[in-house]
Amino acid sequence: MARNITDSTDNALPAKIPFWYDPTKRAIIYQVVVLGMVGMLGYYLFSNTLANLERQSIATGFGFFAKEASFEIGESPIPYSAADTYARALLVGVLNTLKVAFVGIILTVILGTIVGIARLSTNWLVAKLATIYIETMQDIPVLLQLFFWYSVSYESLPSPRQALNPITGVFLSNRGLVFAVPESHPTHGTMALAFLAGCLAVWALRRWARRRQERTGQPFPVFLVSIGVLFGLPLAAWLLSGAPLKMNVPELRGFNFQGGLTLSPEFVALLLGLVLYTAAFVAEIVRAGIQAISRGQVEAAMSIGLKTGQVLRLVILPQALRVIIPPLTSQMLNLTKNSTLAVAIGFPDFVSVANTTINQTGQAIEGVGLIMVVYLFFSLTTSAFMNWYNKRKALVER
Amino acid sequence: MVDSQQRTQSEELKPPVTRVKVIGWIRANLFNSVFNSFLTIVTLYGLWQIVPPLVRWAFIDSSWNTTGKACRAAGGACWSVVTKNLRFILFGFYPYDLQWRPLLGMIILVTLLLLSRNRRYWKKSLGYAWLVGLFSMGLLLRGGLFGLSPVESAKWSGLPLTLLLSIFGLTAAYPLGVVLALGRQSRMPAIKSLSIVYIETIRGVPLISLLFMSSVMFPLFLPEGITINNILRAQVAIILFTAAYIAEVVRGGLQAISRGQYEAAESLGLNYYQKMRLIILPQALKIVIPPSVGILISAFKDTSLVVIIGLYDLLKTTQATLSDPKWMGFSVEAYIFIALIYFVGCFSMSNFSRRLEQELYRGT
Helix, strand or coil: CHHHHHHHHHHCCCCCCCHHHCHHHHHHHHHHHHHHHHHHHHHHHHHHHHHHHHHCCCCCCCHHHHCECCCCCCCCCCCCCCCCEHHHHHHHHHHHHHHHHHHHHHHHHHHHHHHHHHHCCCCHHHHHHHHHHHHHHHCCCHHHHHHHHHHHHHHHCCCHHHCECCCCCEEEECCEEEECEECCCCHHHHHHHHHHHHHHHHHHHHHHHHHHHHHHCCCCCHHHHHHHHHHHHHHHHHHHCCCCCCEECCEEECCEEECCEEECHHHHHHHHHHHHHHHHHHHHHHHHHHHCCCHHHHHHHHHCCCCHHHHHHHHHHHHHHHHHHHHHHHHHHHHHHHHHHHHHHCCCCHHHHHHHHHHHHCCHHHHHHHHHHHHHHHHHHHHHHHHHHHHHHCCCCC | CHHHHHHHHHHHCCCCHHHCHHHHHHHHHCCCCHHHHHHHHHHHHHHHHHHHHHHHHHHHCCECCCCHHHHHHHCCCECHHHHCCHHHHHHCCCCHHHCHHHHHHHHHHHHHHHHHHCHHHCCHHHHHHHHHHHHHHHHHHHCCCCCCCCCCHHHCCEHHHHHHHHHHHHHHHHHHHHHHHHHHHCCCHHHHHHHHHHHHHHHHCCHHHHHHHHHHHHHHHCCCCCCCCHHHHHHHHHHHHHHHHHHHHHHHHHHHCCHHHHHHHHHCCCCHHHHHHHHHHHHHHHHCHHHHHHHHHHHHHHHHHHHHHCCCEHHHHHHHHHCCHHHCCCHHHHHHHHHHHHHHHHHHHHHHHHHHHHHHHHHC
């Protein structure tokens, strides 16, 4: 060591550093080696695959999209029959996945928030029950929960003839959950339009109210007026068209129900399993978010004269949401990814349809690739949205 | 005199009955406001509606060691489906006479897990003990050495398979995860972007798609004539999947180490490997032990997904039992039993990780 130092002081710097001591050149060599190894591995797998495909005479490519699928799909939001193409079958799968994810996410957020708040309740009984719920649900695999609910629905529920009828118009049997819905009427379209108009009006109103408050300091009851507009406009449309009240009530005909809206046992089991499982995680996130706000914040807000509602809306929620939203989105994503377990209980989600496609066409690589691309698309869009949201909501630090 | 007077006074001034003991506790915790009183009453009513029938079903009317027919006659819960098929549910198709081997392997693993809970045993020897334990678990399952008769992997099933996939999965994924985490922190653009692409892709897709890949695509990747059995293929998928999650956890640990540590190591003249091995990783890996236990819990739960590609893990052996006409219709009881197994495993691990977290934070 010491000799080295004297050496270098004696001889000054060597004219040329050997390239293996130069960090920049060494880094380039490392990267070339790693890339080369990854490339060789990729080439090895690729050539093996090509050889195997040729031997088994499987055509590659997405030509199978246009062929006839010739399998039925149990439930579909768009018209579909076995005579349609694989592309349409896969589209049905994507729509079914989105349906489960959308409904599931809404229910999960509601249930998770309730349980999370319940866990912090000063009521001992409620807090303990919430804790037991969270611990139990988190520690049981979601697939097992799905099997459990599915087996409950087809083993323990009665046949449609003896269907349980907890509320008028709602029937629960081993054929699923059937309930009454309003008979379709042209005014429903008008109501949807009225609701959209209401959304636009609320957006404009919020902008105007904020400007006015900045200019004059006068607050405007935006929240109440918004609720009035959002619900009032569709209600007015409904009343103007004569308030149609006819309901489409399910009736028992033969062995099954006719009319009303039917949720299949698979859908109900999938939804129940996913919601109960994910809500336990969401509850913990909500609890952490609420606990992250120090008591001083609430006291400070009250001491400057804000009302309880304002404390919640202006002080607590904006801060709690900043803590809650990022882990919450990853849970939503988990729910979407876990909805692939539908394949195990026979709900035709995207993976289930893609699996059938793989089995029928033998296009394993394209099928698995499609599954990965679709879910990757979901998660990348979500994380892009998250980054945007985080940037908007991040604390502005000086 | 003064003393006794004081005592009598304090005895006279007891707090009101409604503030102490049982009544006081009930007032403070169940009826402290109008809304809470209402909530308590509603909850109690709900429990009264649910719990007694449940207890009646699960314990009073239940049958514990009868045939399926007798169960149907009794009407209550049929725990016989578990007791009569216990060995099949736990060990599946493993040869009946040799089932002591996986049992012994599981006892070794559980003992090691229990030992690892105590921080006094955290030494190098524990690491070697784990290696020996994992090796002997594999040896016991596989046989073929030391006079143990070989058992082909197609017969490995039940709880040993679940434990094997999750614990071996985590052990093998850890080094890969650490390498990926270091790669993601690297200053070399090619290595950094490769790591990021790998981690984000794996984390963005569901485990199911990797398992499908292992069951339908792996055979295409391999040269002609070479086949890998499906347990190993699933194991590889689980390792690749878990490694991405471990990488993110380890990255958190690396970022938590202050810059000064890196700079101090560099100023001592340590090169990259020495710096990481001697200074950074020992500290970073210690911080990430609690979240790593969280990953072990998820891996333990997620191995149940191998059901979908047809491996006989704990969940699948249960379903196989339930497809027997003699025991058809008792799914709820059987599922509750294995839910209990999963719950005990996950709950003890998560409790351990929570305790450890408190200890580690207090320690530093």
